[in-house]
Amino acid sequence: MRIGIVGGGQLARMLALAGIPLGMRFTFLDPAADAGAAALGRHIVGAYDDPAALDALADASDVVTYEFENVPADGMQRLLDRVPVYPHPRALAASRDRASEKQLFRDLAIPVPPYVLVDAETDLRRAVAELGLPAVLKTRTLGYDGKGQAVLRTADDVAAAWERLGGVPLILESFVTFTREISMVAARGRDGATAFYPVSENVHRDGILRISRCRREDPAATTAQEYAARLLAHLDYVGVLALELFDTPQGLYANEMAPRVHNSGHWTIEGACTSQFENHVRAVCGLPLGDTAPLGCTAMLNCIGKLPDIDAVLKHADVHVHDYDKQPRAGRKVGHITVRSDAASALEDLVQAITQVLPEN
Amino acid sequence: MRIGIVGGGQLARMLALAGIPLGMRFTFLDPAADAGAAALGRHIVGAYDDPAALDALADASDVVTYEFENVPADGMQRLLDRVPVYPHPRALAASRDRASEKQLFRDLAIPVPPYVLVDAETDLRRAVAELGLPAVLKTRTLGYDGKGQAVLRTADDVAAAWERLGGVPLILESFVTFTREISMVAARGRDGATAFYPVSENVHRDGILRISRCRREDPAATTAQEYAARLLAHLDYVGVLALELFDTPQGLYANEMAPRVHNSGHWTIEGACTSQFENHVRAVCGLPLGDTAPLGCTAMLNCIGKLPDIDAVLKHADVHVHDYDKQPRAGRKVGHITVRSDAASALEDLVQAITQVLPEN
Numbered sequence: 067m068r069i070g071i072v073g074g075g076q077l078a079r080m081l082a083l084a085g086i087p088l089g090m091r092f093t094f095l096d097p098a099a100d101a102g103a104a105a106l107g108r109h110i111v112g113a114y115d116d117p118a119a120l121d122a123l124a125d126a127s128d129v130v131t132y133e134f135e136n137v138p139a140d141g142m143q144r145l146l147d148r149v150p151v152y153p154h155p156r157a158l159a160a161s162r163d164r165a166s167e168k169q170l171f172r173d174l175a176i177p178v179p180p181y182v183l184v185d186a187e188t189d190l191r192r193a194v195a196e197l198g199l200p201a202v203l204k205t206r207t208l209g210y211d212g213k214g215q216a217v218l219r220t221a222d223d224v225a226a227a228w229e230r231l232g233g234v235p236l237i238l239e240s241f242v243t244f245t246r247e248i249s250m251v252a253a254r255g256r257d258g259a260t261a262f263y264p265v266s267e268n269v270h271r272d273g274i275l276r277i278s279r280c281r282r283e284d285p286a287a288t289t290a291q292e293y294a295a296r297l298l299a300h301l302d303y304v305g306v307l308a309l310e311l312f313d314t315p316q317g318l319y320a321n322e323m324a325p326r327v328h329n330s331g332h333w334t335i336e337g338a339c340t341s342q343f344e345n346h347v348r349a350v351c352g353l354p355l356g357d358t359a360p361l362g363c364t365a366m367l368n369c370i371g372k373l374p375d376i377d378a379v380l381k382h383a384d385v386h387v388h389d390y391d392k393q394p395r396a397g398r399k400v401g402h403i404t405v406r407s408d409a410a411s412a413l414e415d416l417v418q419a420i421t422q423v424l425p426e427n
Numbered sequence: 428m429r430i431g432i433v434g435g436g437q438l439a440r441m442l443a444l445a446g447i448p449l450g451m452r453f454t455f456l457d458p459a460a461d462a463g464a465a466a467l468g469r470h471i472v473g474a475y476d477d478p479a480a481l482d483a484l485a486d487a488s489d490v491v492t493y494e495f496e497n498v499p500a501d502g503m504q505r506l507l508d509r510v511p512v513y514p515h516p517r518a519l520a521a522s523r524d525r526a527s528e529k530q531l532f533r534d535l536a537i538p539v540p541p542y543v544l545v546d547a548e549t550d551l552r553r554a555v556a557e558l559g560l561p562a563v564l565k566t567r568t569l570g571y572d573g574k575g576q577a578v579l580r581t582a583d584d585v586a587a588a589w590e591r592l593g594g595v596p597l598i599l600e601s602f603v604t605f606t607r608e609i610s611m612v613a614a615r616g617r618d619g620a621t622a623f624y625p626v627s628e629n630v631h632r633d634g635i636l637r638i639s640r641c642r643r644e645d646p647a648a649t650t651a652q653e654y655a656a657r658l659l660a661h662l663d664y665v666g667v668l669a670l671e672l673f674d675t676p677q678g679l680y681a682n683e684m685a686p687r688v689h690n691s692g693h694w695t696i697e698g699a700c701t702s703q704f705e706n707h708v709r710a711v712c713g714l715p716l717g718d719t720a721p722l723g724c725t726a727m728l729n730c731i732g733k734l735p736d737i738d739a740v741l742k743h744a745d746v747h748v749h750d751y752d753k754q755p756r757a758g759r760k761v762g763h764i765t766v767r768s769d770a771a772s773a774l775e776d777l778v779q780a781i782t783q784v785l786p787e788n
Contacts, residue, residue: 083447087444087750088748089750091466105447105467105468106447348741353737353738353741354741354742373450376450380709380714380715383700383718383720384700384720387448387450388448389448389450
């Protein structure tokens with residue numbers, strides 16, 4: 067099976083590493099000449115809206131998937147006219163704009179924090195009056211890793227936030243006082259079969275995911291699965307989907323969804339019977355989904371900015387390094403490290419040990 | 428780190444799949460234009476004794492290793508003059524000829540079955556008289572997967588075996604009545620640290636490995652480790668080495684060694700904390716060795732001749748397909764399947780289920 071991937075970064079790289087043992091061959095469309103996945107297949111260097119590049123990707127592929135959400139709709143339609151695309155671009159459309167995403171959650175009775183759409187500074191003042199502070203102002207499209215967001219704590223923050231983010235469609239959300247952030251990574255096959263990973267419990271800093279821990283028996287698992295199942299069924303989804311949730315004393319609130327493999331599921335490479343990457347390629351190729359059961363206790367630590375000294379990491383037992391082959395740059399995800407242990411307490415010791423050797427960034 | 432591999436078959440492919448996440452880049456020297464590893468790095472199409480091809484491999488590599496034993500000594504020396512080669516070619520030299528290999532075992536007090544070297548038909552008759560029948564006549568070099576071997580059961584078999592194999596250096600070995608065949612896959616780092624996997628219990632048919640089972644707590648483990656440790660230390664070995672042994676009522680007898688990753692260790696990809704492939708690349712790059720502890724109960728089934736229907740395999744939970752991207756051909760290893768389970772009894776059910784869908788070959 068020949069798989070085309072829109073995007074050639076670390077997610078495409080890990081999809082290929084999972085699919086190659088299954089006999090799949092990969093072609094990546096990515097404008098960056100040094101795309102990290104390029105070594106694992108054919109690399110079409112081109113823009114995501116370049117008709118010739120999109121046609122070349124379609125011609126090289128039995129099925130196309132994508133590693134990031136911000137693919138132009140016209141480009142997706144051009145691919146769809148030529149080749150099956152999974153997940154169907156309707157999932158992209160739903161998640162591309164925070165307004166439509168929140169409406170979808172509401173339609174499916176998945177709780178979301180109170181929010182108000184904001185298109186002008188007067189809207190913003192009215193929204194602040196309605197929701198109260200603190201609140202979070204976000205661009206409705208193109209945000210990632212905390213980019214395109216501003217936290218409003220006092221009335222004085224309003225003008226500055228408008229100054230920084232205004233001029234594009236925005237959304238103001240009530241600031242949710244959560245006890246923790248979790249995600250549910252789920253998969254659905256072409257035949258409608260579904261599979262759910264254990265809950266990931268996620269720690270962010272400066273808007274960037276730092277640590278995800280697999281929570282084998284989590285009190286929120288059943289509800290989080292139910293919410294993800296509604297999304298998968300409603301979207302007639304094929305592939306892996308991640309749903310990020312805030313856990314609060316009032317219950318779970320959906321934050322956002324990602325119609326793709328997700329950073330908070332990277333621990334599944336070593337920490338589950340079948341990784342999220344393998345299940346995504348299995349799903350888009352029409353193969354049966356694999357077992358999502360956890361293997362031991364696992365956590366994943368992102369390497370932000372640059373990689374740590376690999377010797378200092380690998381001297382620990384059952385520690386696994388994933389180098390994305392990217393140039394170091396402040397704030398950039400350049401790799402991740404998975405740690406695993408039979409016991410939860412030993413795992414935390416290992417998390418601490420690896421945290422010590424990670425560069426600050 | 429840039430790694431060169433002499434050979435571009437499935438072992439090179441799996442070494443690359445293990446090394447790429449660690450940030451390593453690979454170059455393969457292989458005369459076959461359709462070498463299965465080629466998609467995972469740069470492929471130098473050339474003969475193993477072609478000076479220009481060997482120099483190109485050395486120039487492209489910080490360290491060179493190999494995936495098969497029958498590399499001409501001159502070629503190895505040419506590489507050694509230009510770049511570090513691990514394991515050191517002295518290990519190749521020791522294992523290339525069954526006579527020197529058996530002598531090495533004897534020197535290290537590793538028991539071997541009685542044997543006699545045979546260079547002429549008169550030698551063979553004398554050897555049969557000395558060892559008795561049954562016995563196994565083998566070519567001293569270039570044998571693999573049961574090729575270059577003949578079992579002598581009666582005096583009538585002697586002439587036919589000579590007819591088929593004579594003319595090259597041979598060895599006659601007493602036929603060992605073993606209860607089972609096992610192997611010990613072991614690794615040694617550049618710093619001399621060693622690591623040993625659990626015993627693999629191996630089932631051959633027609634001279635070809637069919638099934639390897641990881642034996643987590645095996646009564647032969649300590650002795651097998653001790654023998655492997657002697658070889659690693661004596662050869663100042665760097666990388667993964669496999670030692671095949673016959674388990675008999677009289678104890679373990681060494682059959683042969685392989686100075687490389689080994690088919691009987693393929694289960695380690697999913698069945699051990701660190702696979703034999705990752706430990707080999709870690710070792711040759713001077714990185715710390717990884718944990719060799721098993722994960723659950725695991726067995727590996729070879730796909731001989733052609734692959735089974737992938738859907739029929741993947742519908743079972745915790746089953747993993749490894750397609751070597753090779754053209755089907757009778758007797759050829761074209762892939763393997765790893766099955767894993769928490770319990771040994773469930774594992775055997777899974778082995779039986781997969782055996783049912785494997786094509787006969």
